[in-house]
Amino acid sequence: MDKNSAIGMGLIAILILVYSIFFMKGPEEQPAQKVTKSTTAAAATPTQAPVNDSLANAQRAAQLGAFGAVATGQNQTITLENKVLRVSLGSQGGKVEEVELKNYKTWDKKPLVLFDTQSSQQEFSFQTNDGKTIRLSDLFFQPSAVSNLTVNEKPAKAITFTAQVAPGQSIEQVYTLQEDAYEVGYQLNFRGMEGLVAQQPINLTWTDKLKRLEKDIKQNRSHSTINYYTADESFDNLSASATETETEKLEEPVKWVANKQNFFTAAIIAQNNFANAEVTVEPNDADTTQVKTLRSKLTIPVADALTGKANFTYFFGPNDYDVLKNVTDGFDRNLELGWGIFSYVNKYLIIPAFDFLEDFVPSYGIIIILLVLYIKLLLSPLTYKSYISMAKMKVLKPEIDAIKEKNDGDMQKTQAETMSLYSKMGVNPMSGCIPMLLQMPILFAMFNFFPNSIELRQEPFLWAHDLSTYDVFAMLPFTIPFYGNHVSMFTLLMTASTILYTWSNNQVSTVQGPMKFYSYLMPVIFMFVLNSFPAGLSFYYFVSNIVTFGQQALIRRFVDDAKIRKNLEEYQEKNKGKEPKGGFQKRLQDAMKVAAEQEAKRKKGTK
Known part of the structure; x- marks a missing residue:
């Protein structure tokens, strides 16, 4: 030498x-916080237990106005499944409740549930012409039978959740799962609701308390953050090494937002674009059962839902380059391969x-x-x-x-x-x-x-x-x-x-x-x-x-x-x-x- x-x-x-x-770089581990689990009936603003069901239903109907008729019911769980993915959907809100990656295990050899109802909450909300805020989680949807169809020349399964607000007026949520795919198609349709819905954006708030999936939680935290890709083909993210809460507001249209962990990612991708977004990362240093809390606030033009253009794709899967590169533009960036020539x-x-x-x-x-x-x-x-x-x-x-x-x-x-x-x-x-x-x-x-x-x-x-x-x-x-x-x-x-x-x-x-x-x-x-x-x-x-x-x-x-x-x-x-x-x-x-x-x-x- x-x-x-x-x-x-x-x-x-x-x-x-x-x-x-x-x-x-990563935060030091501290004793875990106690996590409490609570179950409430679907209501716009639940403040106390109802005296009886009739009174509760009346209050709920009054709060939701024209949507009061679909504010009561019982939650049903329906599963869409293929060889790699098991997705549980709930009729209350018609939303994704749990996702399991069938080919992977957690560090302690348990089924790898990417998120569940305790760790993840997705909330769609919109404004009515009479000034009310309606959340889809306040509504009960009727699930259809699981149907078989072909999507892009591949076998797929689909299910439709419908909330019939009034004759000729309904909200539909359609989920589609292809064979051997980590992507779940999602459509949100407001049918015949032009007279009920205000011309204000639909808001999607996704709060994801990342479950601990790896033994080395310090390494897991140092690789967990929110990645996003804008309509002008610009990739960026929040700092994965930050020890304080970090928030960024994106005024430009956004193509996709991903909750990225060391080896797995949960993301939502717009067929068109989200109008804008606000993303937040909150480190959970005191809880060894959770990695971080990731929160995204996305806005969807209401016209898209009224005209059948509110089409999205969920991705729940591994950070495998051969998988990610085929999802959408820039999505392979969720796998950290280095910058420039190293990538x-x-x-x-x-x-x-x-x-x-x-x-x-x-x-x-x-x-x-x-x-x-x-x-x-x-x-x-x-x-x-x-x-x-x-x-x-x-x-x-x-x-x-x-x-x-x-x-x-x-x-x-x-x-x-x-x-x-x-x-x-x-x-x-x-x-x-x-x-x-x-x-x-x-x-x-x-x-x-x-x-x-x-x-x-x-x-x-x-x-x-x-x-x-x-x-x-x-x-x-x-x-x-x-x-x-x-x-x-x-x-x-x-x-x-x-x-x-x-x-x-x-x-x-x-x-x-x-x-x-x-x-x-x-x-x-x-x-x-x-x-x-x-x-x-x-x-x-x-x-x-x-x-x-x-x-x-x-x-x-x-x-x-x-x-x-x-x-x-x-x-x-x-x-x-x-x-x-x-x-x-x-x-x-x-x-x-x-x-x-x-x-x-x-x-x-x-x-």
Whole structure:
């Protein structure tokens, strides 16, 4: 590892440290709050228990005016179901009451219910011409029989909830579930109600108290937020790491809003647009049964419901790239793949390879090993180029040591003469750093891929019970600052292999003194940073280090230092007396020469 390579590694270490501190930021867990559950009859403003049913019905009818006739009844639960999704719908309000993802389990092996009536409330409300506010949850709907139909050439099931307000006047809610789909179609129709409904927007308020689905609630919180996509194709979100309540008002039309967790998302998508929106994230630090409270207030043009254009799609499903990319524009952004080039590396390099291996290899630990080999094969030209650069530095070490001894601590003059030596011998000092920097997109892509890969969720390998979170080889009776209260064996193996890799590099490196010390310090820093990261990530870097060590050992067998020395001397002889070519190296050499001359003048002037 030459000086430039060491500097490159140092920059990478600093970037990773800063990134991971932000990435891992999350509130401390506190004792859970007591959650109370209450059941009330449907009423616009229930303040006290009715004396008798007749009086209650009369009060309810008076409060709801023309809608009083559909304000009483008994809630019925109807289920729409396919191979991946079970959706429970209630006739009181005609709304979604519970969603279960059938192919997944919670961290404690229970059925994965994304939300239920206690954790999630959706409220549609609208204004009447006589100034009343009507909530759909105040009304009782009559469910139709579940019907079979075809949607986009695929089998589907549908159910219609109808509230008959008066002859020729009704509210309809239609739910459609396709075969093997995570999307639920939803239509809201106001039929013949132009004379009852005011020309004011319909309001949808969705409050979702995210249920705890993962063991590592700190990681779950740091990846849970509200994402949204506007009509002008702009994606944005609220901060997932905020520890205080955050609210944002969106005045422009919005295409979709998603309650996004680490591995799962619940969203509503408008076929047209929501007129505007207000989104809020409230961290629930004191409750270990809930992650956060997410609240969205969306407005729907009433004309859409009156003209049959209030069409929406609910999405309840996993943050799987192959699933999300087919939902709607920008929806794949609910999977955190990094920004810019890191996202493209994951989409077009890592995920396709991972999906291909997944079809043939049953063990995800083996898949990670094969993924390392695949990436190392792609990067092998850069690895070879970096090693050759270090080998050139090594064979020039006697001359560099002589320059240091001659200048006796004059760093600027030493650097200038060293650059001159490199130029004469045809050595580019940046050639060892550039290959390492070119590998950074893959390095950072992995920091987003492994913590968000649902494929690794609850997948065991060796002693790790779940590759999507940290492995616990041993629990500590105390907490070490920045490290935690557990020992991750994969992180220790990664640290040991990094030290081995660093030692191997130093055998062909000219680095001495503090730089050499820092090269061994960086693996220790990584050990603290990655101890609470997913086991899959630490295992990947462990295998990567071992493979790289093997690559360098193989390259070393075929690289002859004497031949490299001979080639450098031939280059020096061939270009003897010639001025160095232009370019970055020439400019760097001239800058160091000028700096050395100025330093010499300064020292001479102070004598």
